[in-house]
Structure formats: structure tokens, C-alpha cells
Amino acid sequence: MSGIALSAYFRHNPFTVAEETLMKEDKNYLLPIFVVRQLPLGIRGLVVAAIFAAAISTLQGAADRALASLRRTDLCGRSAGRRGSEARRDRPDGPRAPVEASRRQLDRRGFA
Numbered sequence: 001m002s003g004i005a006l007s008a009y010f011r012h013n014p015f016t017v018a019e020e021t022l023m024k025e026d027k028n029y030l031l032p033i034f035v036v037r038q039l040p041l042g043i044r045g046l047v048v049a050a051i052f053a054a055a056i057s058t059l060q061g062a063a064d065r066a067l068a069s070l071r072r073t074d075l076c077g078r079s080a081g082r083r084g085s086e087a088r089r090d091r092p093d094g095p096r097a098p099v100e101a102s103r104r105q106l107d108r109r110g111f112a
Helices: 001-014 017-025 027-038 040-080 084-089 096-110
Strands: none
Touching: 001 027, 017 027, 027 040
16 A cells, blocks of 8 residues: 555656666665655654564564473473374363463463
């Protein structure tokens, strides 16, 4: 959606020579060119901060889930005297129980 709006904007406001050179190198410069060209100084900083915050949040969430899952698998596997998949297969409460326990653990950590 934003790509369509940027395309319409740049049809009416063509690139400068320097911007044209950047766009030939990499098409991903479209949004930064728009931000630098049109947004006021304070808003530019907020846009950049929002992009970084979204990227960090996404990466942190994925890393937290992966590490918690690994940690929970190691704990469940060792408590039964067997490693990960062998321990999960024979659990009386099903193979998804360690995943659910890991999610509950992450939820508790998030509230703290």
C-alpha cells in the first residue's frame, strides 16, 4: 500500500540526479529518499526510531521463543533420562506439553 503511494508521489516529483543514482544501485532507497525529502526533522527521527523498534521487537520475540523452547526441551529430556524427542514422544500428556509449558514460562517472564 505504501509502495503505491510512494510511486504516485515520485511520478509527480521526479528524482534528482543523486537520488536517481541511488535508485539505480538499489530500489530499497525509495522510502529513505521520501523521508529525507518530505518529512520534518523531528518526524524523520521518529520514523527511523519506529523502524528500528519494530525490527528489534520482531527479532527479540523470535529469539526468546527459540531459546525458551530449547531450554524447555533440554529440561524435559533430562528429567526423564532421555534426550529431547525421545522424552517428548513418551510423555503421558502429549508431545505439545513442553511447548505449552515453555509459552507459559515466557508469559510469566514478560509480566515480570
